[in-house]
Amino acid sequence: MLTKLTQKIAKFQQFEASEKSFQELKTRLTTAPMLTLPEAFAFRQLKIHEKNYPTHDLELVVVVFALKICRHYLYGVHVDVFTDHKSLQYVLSQNELNLIQRRWLVSKAA
Numbered sequence: 001m002l003t004k005l006t007q008k009i010a011k012f013q014q015f016e017a018s019e020k021s022f023q024e025l026k027t028r029l030t031t032a033p034m035l036t037l038p039e040a041f042a043f044r045q046l047k048i049h050e051k052n053y054p055t056h057d058l059e060l061v062v063v064v065f066a067l068k069i070c071r072h073y074l075y076g077v078h079v080d081v082f083t084d085h086k087s088l089q090y091v092l093s094q095n096e097l098n099l100i101q102r103r104w105l106v107s108k109a110a
Helices: 016-030 055-069 099-107
Strands: none
Touching: 055 099
């Protein structure tokens, strides 16, 4: 009903249906939405140079890829990433990181 009122040839008339639509639109725009976790599945092919990565680095690539896709849900909140891969559980507390790990953790965090 509201879209009909935006046409050039339409004359504005106050109808009960248009008032109801306007009130619904106003309510939806002024109340906070309830966010839900995405129920999506994402995948991508490995790049040519990634095929030579060791398993723990591939696991890190997957975590970074998932965080990048879901970043709009994650802005401004604390995020804990749970993984069963032991080397990734301690990646932030390791003294020595390889070049791949440093690149992903430093450049992607900025």
